[in-house]
Amino acid sequence: MSLAEQVLAVNNDLPIRTDAPVHSGKVRSVYWLTEADSARLIKEKGYDVAADAPLAIMVISDRISAFDCIWHGEGGMAGVPGKGAALNAISNHWFKLFKENGLADSHILDIPHPFVWIVQKAKPVMIEAICRQYITGSMWRAYSKGERDFCGIQLPEGLEKDQKLPELLITPSTKGILEGIPGVPAVDDVNITRTNIDDNYQAFNFQSPTDVDRYEVLLKEGFDLISAALAELDQIFIDTKFEFGYVTDAAGNDKLIYMDEVGTPDSSRIWDGPAHRDGKIIEQSKEGFRQLLLSHFPDPDILLNKDRMPEREALARDNALPTEVLLAVSKTYTDIAAKITGAPVPLSANPKAEIIEILSRDYGLID
Template sequence: MSEQSVLTVSDDLPLAVARPVHSGKVRSVYFLRPEDSRRLIQERGYPVAPHSDLAVMVISDRLSAFDCLWHSESLAGVPGKGAALNAIAAHWFESFGQAQLAPHHLLEMPHPMVWIVRQAKPLMIEAIARRYLTGSLWRAYAQGERVIGGVTLPDGLKQYQRFSELLFTPSTKGVVRGLRDVPETDDAPLSPAALRSHYQAFGLQSEAQLDACVTALRSGFECIERSLAQHGELLVDTKFEFGIAPTLHGGEELIYMDEVGTPDSSRIWRQDDWQRGQPKEHSKEQFREALMAWVEDRDMLLDPARMTERSAFAKANPVPDTFFEDLSHTYAAQAERILGSALPAMERPRERILDILSERFGLVS
């Protein structure tokens, strides 16, 4: 793919918005004006409350790992990455709807790199579900930790072992202040007791809503897990994010937000590799592993206290092109397995996105 097919800047589109664009690590969110939200709800027939606020989410091909953005020798982003993530997550959202799980925020995908979503009040929780002992969980376990995320693990577990029950290890999304038993850092681990004691501080309105969040996590994980198993794949762990949004008939409801079940937010293994005791990553984790083998000082990538040093290193040191090329192939292949068809080619995505949002949605200012 050419550099023209890669979208790395996604927060500079001239759209009419109600407040400043939120530019995340991978996605940019354009919060629509109330009048445009009402108009689109009516024109497009979106099944949401008439007073709902909408947003346009534009995904990029940027690559974030260890909380830093990386570039290769000749590429600023991973070709096809954004379109693959959007397509996979949209597929899972549709599957959730068919299985009558909790609702989600996605309303329409007018371009492979664009979502129209309903806005919601995000919970300050990253809800992580784990089926196998690997990654940061294994590193902590191997160093002797047995209470992880408020869950006590027994002695004698092996790397890559499957848990008898799905493990829920939540962490904070952003910094939550003023709670005695919660560290004031981003991505701080949360024990079940702390989460239940301080549910209101994380945006939940009741303990029943917290229980609904856990149920949605488990049912969403199992829905994806069953589908991947049909392709001989294992969902190792994944992250969910939730929000509170108005319902069609008054009141509020818990909904899935952000993305679900993608190679960016999940680890995915082939079952036959795992059975041989040599699982290979089919997710962004393969880039993390390649990066840890490539740098001289692996601790720099893992130590939260060295974030400034890590960020400077990522800006100054392009990784080999093969890292991005291999990851691009992984994302495309994973999307094709899940969707049953190849992704469309991305050429001049910024121009095409602007054309669509102007001509079909009337959102370009």
């Protein structure tokens, strides 16, 4: 089997029994199970959720997204070998650590295969929270142009690119388009302040003002836990994105949980410690791929300017990246996953066939 055939690029065509449309995002596809299958699995597997909780099968892919576009390589390689399994392995590791350390649960109930999660439906908090320990990326670009107010936080003068910040900063933005919140434009991914959240907590799907405080504690504790664990591996946790939601457990208690993914090369920046001490930055995350794209194309403004999205989409569609580029990205993902989890990333010759067999044999979900 060729390398291109080992890449799981299309993940929304599995014969998983569902009576709802498959939701396919940039990287994952979600199959909502029927009421009967959800109830059966909750009972059979003893999941700690309400008896009538909707469950879903979430299948990750090897697709790679950057600058809101999906990129592909030469020879029909429509993704990055090992990327999906690496992302899931890293998230699984951190979610488990969060739970063991008494932080909060996640939406994951079961892990049938390296590409697959069984998840419970959560009511999402409509915030993407970025925790930043260093000034880099979009924050540095804005700072270098004179901006000093970030999500209601005033940054001091005289900061330099890639410098460690005086303290961990939380810079939240909206998840989706939220209407009718004073001072918050109704557009996706717009920066907001802690005051915006406090004054309109219900609009962001928080159940109480104390849950806003809890969310901030979970952000800092989650960041600090990952940062400390990476430091033991001589890696530096630069920034990351967290998402939260509510679920109900078997006893009927509502819980604020971590969801989506955590501490992965897709949602975080991680720098190599030894290189950093030598004055170099080696990205152990997707940021390296972003930087490569910015230098690969003659007009990087296409990738940075949201007003040029049609040109950007054409760039991604019409340009097959060199195979060695995608293999280098693969090495970044699989190496950091092995470092974090202490085990090599399980690579599959035919992930789709494996997923179908396991979901049929052990879960009775294939028609």
